[in-house]
Amino acid sequence: MQIPEHLKKDKYWRSLLYLFVNNFTLQFYLNETYFDLEGGVIKVTALKKVSKPWSQSEKFMLHLALHLFSQSMAKVNLSDMEYLDSKNKALVHEALKIRFG
Numbered sequence: 001m002q003i004p005e006h007l008k009k010d011k012y013w014r015s016l017l018y019l020f021v022n023n024f025t026l027q028f029y030l031n032e033t034y035f036d037l038e039g040g041v042i043k044v045t046a047l048k049k050v051s052k053p054w055s056q057s058e059k060f061m062l063h064l065a066l067h068l069f070s071q072s073m074a075k076v077n078l079s080d081m082e083y084l085d086s087k088n089k090a091l092v093h094e095a096l097k098i099r100f101g
Contacts, residue, residue, distance in 0.1 A: 001030055004037055015068040015099035016042075022091050025058045026065065042066070044073050057083040064092060068099045 007013040020030040029050065034043045044066060051062050060083060066074035081089060 001032070001035070001037065007037060007040075011099055012069045015095045016065045018095050018098055019061060019065040019068075019091060023061050023065075023088065025054065026061055042069065042073070048074075055083075056080065057085075057088065060084065061088060061091075064095070068095055 003017060007017065017030075020026040029047060034047050034050075035041065036043075047062060047066070051059050054062070057080075060076070060080045063074040063076050067076045081092060084092065
């Protein structure tokens, strides 16, 4: 999926897309079923529905990505980071830097 240049410059989109591009699970869902990047649309309900059987760590990564884009899309409990492996913790730290740094 091609990411439009203007989204690459937006800190909200960049933090979300960083997690979707680099997380093993999320990368499979960065497609037209769940995103309309040209239109700037994220199909949040569909993403949350598909994630129901996922592990706690996978759900955390999805919810964090959505939360970094807009806090109204998903709530995040940062204590759930303890379920993440070191690679995903590093992804979270970088995504936070992108969004807030």
